[in-house]
Amino acid sequence: MANTDDDRRPKYQRIADSLREAIRSGEYGPGDRLPGENDLMATHGVARMTARQALSVLRDEGVAEARKGAGVFVRAFRPLRRRGIQRLSQEQWGNGRSIWSADMENRALEVDQVTVSEEAAPDRIGAVLELADAGTVCVRRRRFVLDGKPVMLATSYLPASVVAGSAITREDTGPGGTYARLAELGYKPAHFREEIRSRMPSKDEAAQLGMSAGTPVVLVCRTAFTDDGRPVEVSEMTLDAASYILEYDFDA
Numbered sequence: 001m002a003n004t005d006d007d008r009r010p011k012y013q014r015i016a017d018s019l020r021e022a023i024r025s026g027e028y029g030p031g032d033r034l035p036g037e038n039d040l041m042a043t044h045g046v047a048r049m050t051a052r053q054a055l056s057v058l059r060d061e062g063v064a065e066a067r068k069g070a071g072v073f074v075r076a077f078r079p080l081r082r083r084g085i086q087r088l089s090q091e092q093w094g095n096g097r098s099i100w101s102a103d104m105e106n107r108a109l110e111v112d113q114v115t116v117s118e119e120a121a122p123d124r125i126g127a128v129l130e131l132a133d134a135g136t137v138c139v140r141r142r143r144f145v146l147d148g149k150p151v152m153l154a155t156s157y158l159p160a161s162v163v164a165g166s167a168i169t170r171e172d173t174g175p176g177g178t179y180a181r182l183a184e185l186g187y188k189p190a191h192f193r194e195e196i197r198s199r200m201p202s203k204d205e206a207a208q209l210g211m212s213a214g215t216p217v218v219l220v221c222r223t224a225f226t227d228d229g230r231p232v233e234v235s236e237m238t239l240d241a242a243s244y245i246l247e248y249d250f251d252a
Contacts, residue, residue: 011046012053019058023074030076034064062215062242079245080109080146112150113143114171118160125157128223129231136160138169140178143208150209151243156235162187179224182232190227196220198241209240216241 009017019035022028035043040051055072058064065075121129121137129137137157144152156178158168167173168181179189201209201217209217218241224233 010053011044012050012057015040015044015046015051015054016057019054020061020063023063028074030074032074033070034058034072034074036071060215075242078147080151080243081245081247082239108147109151110145111142112145113141115139115141116169116171118169121157125234128234129157129159131159138163140168146243149243151240153205153208153238154235155237156233158182158233162232178233182224187226187230187232189224189232191225191229192222193225194220194222196246201238205238209238211240211242218244218246 019028028034034055037048037051037055040046040054041048044051055064055066059066059072063075064072066072117139118136119139121131121135125131125137126133126135129135131137136159138160140154140156140158142154143150144154158178162185163169163181166181166185168178173181182189197219198216199219201211201215205211205217206215211217218239220235220237220239222233222235222237223231224235225231
């Protein structure tokens with residue numbers, strides 16, 4: 001009898017598929033321990049390496065996570081919805097709310113690391129901000145943590161000549177954040193452009209975000225423009241792809 005496509009798949013892949021289906025059906029819920037290597041070896045009659053590979057597939061997909069000395073568990077983390085349009089509305093930051101609050105759904109999103117410095121603008125940033133040669137920028141670097149897990153790294157660049165002496169150069173920018181302060185300085189953001197791509201994380205990014213092996217990052221680069229088209233901020237964000245859903249809701 002001819003083999004089916006399923007029969008031709010590697011054994012570890014078939015085991016991973018069966019475990020994934022058990023998770024989807026609710027047999028294993030968030031936080032539940034999955035069968036260990038010994039269990040899979042006995043159930044499926046496979047070698048330890050095959051069982052290990054099957055569990056590794058689920059970890060690499062972000063479906064499961066290993067806990068040292070305890071086993072492999074169904075990942076319990078609930079993704080964060082990043083509402084790309086609502087979060088940038090003037091109604092959001094203009095009323096003293098953080099743009100990040102549009103994403104949180106009453107969950108605890110915190111910034112656990114903040115640094116602010118003045119630096120020479122990288123070439124790519126200077127070009128976007130239309131700075132003269134050797135232009136300087138205010139650089140704001142933050143790490144965002146949701147429900148105790150790091151989910152995003154963000155670095156914002158603003159022309160130093162625009163924000164000098166303002167709250168933007170301090171760790172706490174105040175109600176409404178950077179965009180509210182830019183508006184007070186006469187540079188109110190009126191238009192935004194976001195570019196999105198994906199890649200595997202660098203070693204440093206993976207460490208800072210506490211990511212499982214094999215999980216990609218989503219890169220979002222946003223530029224804010226004033227009403228007359230002047231670029232006043234470039235923000236580069238690195239998101240743990242397993243932690244986010246990017247949502248865009250707009251009329252036709």
